[in-house]
Every structure is written in C-alpha cells, then in structure tokens.
Amino acid sequence: MRTIDRLLATYGESHQTTFYKRIHFICVPAIFFSIVGLLACIPTGSLFLSKVPETFQPFLHLGSFALILVLIYYLKLSFRLFIVMVLFSLIVLYGIYILDQLNLAPLWLVMLFIFAVSWVFQFIGHNHEGKKLSFLKDIQFLLIGPAWTMSHLFRF
Incomplete structure (x- = not known):
C-alpha cells in the first residue's frame, strides 16, 4: 500500500x-486558510521585491x-494530491488577498477568529465522534487532514 493511501485510511x-465529516x-x-492567513501577516521584507x-x-x-514547503510534502506523497493542493492553495492565497483588501479588520484578527471558531467546531466534532485528534498520535496528520478532505471532495 502506498504511503498516502495508508495515511488517508488511518486518518479516516x-x-x-x-x-x-460535515464539520471537517x-x-x-x-x-x-487561517494558518496561512496568520503567516501572511508576517512580511518577508524587501528581500525579494525587486x-x-x-x-x-x-x-x-x-x-x-x-505553502511551498507544504506542497513539497504533498508532492512526495502523491502527484494528484499535489495538483489539487496547489489549486486549493492558490484559492487560499487569493482569498487572503481579497480579505486583506476589504480592510474589515486587521488581517491577523480575522484569521485568529476563523482559526478559533473552526477549532471549537472541530472539538465538537471529535467529541461527537468519540475519538481523539489524529495529530496527537502523529504530527504529520496536521497536513493529512486537508489532504483527506480534498481526497473526498475530488473522489481520489
């Protein structure tokens, strides 16, 4: 069994x-989205601007x-997963850009709110499921969660 198949099955x-699943x-x-958004609040300076x-x-x-580092991880697991995650990552980056342009509140505050609310619902879902969080037994499941979701949405 391929590593990605084993990881997705274990996560599932x-x-x-x-x-x-609906909450997930x-x-x-x-x-x-919120983690990338929080990291987006940390500029890289003018090092690459020119x-x-x-x-x-x-x-x-x-x-x-x-995201580049995360996508390299996905590429090592599966090319199809990598392509889907590249597309999703581009949507995430554009969404963060649009949200920042709307200037509703400081970007970090909006992302922190999304992060907190999402985790509250995740804990509700895990409590309902009766299982502990997957990443508590293996930290790489933090990256397998989005992959598992995308694998179900795109049926691969």
Whole structure:
C-alpha cells in the first residue's frame, strides 16, 4: 500500500460519522486558510521585491513560503494530491488577498477568529465522534487532514 493511501485510511478511521465529516469539510479548510492567513501577516521584507513582478508582490509573505514547503510534502506523497493542493492553495492565497483588501479588520484578527471558531467546531466534532485528534498520535496528520478532505471532495 502506498504511503498516502495508508495515511488517508488511518486518518479516516477517526472520521466516520456524517455529522463530523460535515464539520471537517468546512473547518479543516478554514483552519488551513487561517494558518496561512496568520503567516501572511508576517512580511518577508524587501528581500525579494525587486525580483518579483509587482502583480505577485502582495503574495510575498511567510504564508506563501510555508505553502511551498507544504506542497513539497504533498508532492512526495502523491502527484494528484499535489495538483489539487496547489489549486486549493492558490484559492487560499487569493482569498487572503481579497480579505486583506476589504480592510474589515486587521488581517491577523480575522484569521485568529476563523482559526478559533473552526477549532471549537472541530472539538465538537471529535467529541461527537468519540475519538481523539489524529495529530496527537502523529504530527504529520496536521497536513493529512486537508489532504483527506480534498481526497473526498475530488473522489481520489
């Protein structure tokens, strides 16, 4: 069995009920989004500005660099998963950019709110499921959660 198949199957063992799957399909992408958004609040400085076209300069932040590392991890697991996660990551980056442009509140505050609310619902779902959080037994399940969600949404 391929590593990605084993990881997804193991992760899926603690995500069986329809109620929790629905929570998971909303909250895990929201947590992913909020973490990248929180990291986006940390600028990389002017180190790369002269080397990047102006169009891409708003995306020069720690969130983008973290995504590159995460995507390398997904590429090592599965090319199809990597492609889906690249698309999802681009949507996340654009969503963060739009949210920042709306200037509703400081970006870090909006992301912290999304993060906290999403985790509250995750804990409700895990309590309903009766299983402990997967990443407590293996830290890489923090990255497998979004992959598991995408694998179900795109049926692979």
